[in-house]
Amino acid sequence: MQEEFDNILDDMEDTYDVISIVSDDGDVIDCFVIDGVVDNKIQYLLVVACDDFDKEEAEAFILKQVGEDGEEAIYIPVEDNNEYNKVLILLQENETDYEMEF
Numbered sequence: 078m079q080e081e082f083d084n085i086l087d088d089m090e091d092t093y094d095v096i097s098i099v100s101d102d103g104d105v106i107d108c109f110v111i112d113g114v115v116d117n118k119i120q121y122l123l124v125v126a127c128d129d130f131d132k133e134e135a136e137a138f139i140l141k142q143v144g145e146d147g148e149e150a151i152y153i154p155v156e157d158n159n160e161y162n163k164v165l166i167l168l169q170e171n172e173t174d175y176e177m178e179f
Contacts, residue, residue: 095127098140098152111137114167121164122152139164 093109100106108124115121120142129135139161140152155161 096122096124096152098124108138112168112171114164114171116164116167120150121155121167123168139168 093111095107096110098106098108107127109127109130110122110124112123113121122140122142123137124140125135125137139155141155141160141164142150143153144151155164
């Protein structure tokens with residue numbers, strides 16, 4: 078699974094990978110993976126809903142991997158403010174082609 082995650086991050090220079098997220102309501106939301114970091118062996122993804130991607134100020138979400146189900150990773154939104162801010166700082170340290178506003 079780590080190799081697959083590393084490949085996602087390596088390939089982001091050319092294209093964005095798409096992941097599907099199932100909401101609490103059971104709706105499937107396709108998201109572009111914009112960026113990602115690993116901190117303390119936990120993988121985090123910065124994602125934007127595909128439907129919102131072309132908006133000038135698209136809302137992004139940070140997801141944290143909490144497990145695996147076969148070949149699929151299980152992610153949940155980061156809700157703890159301290160953890161969220163820590164990941165934002167790590168994402169800002171990456172060399173990126175996008176801008177973040179808080």
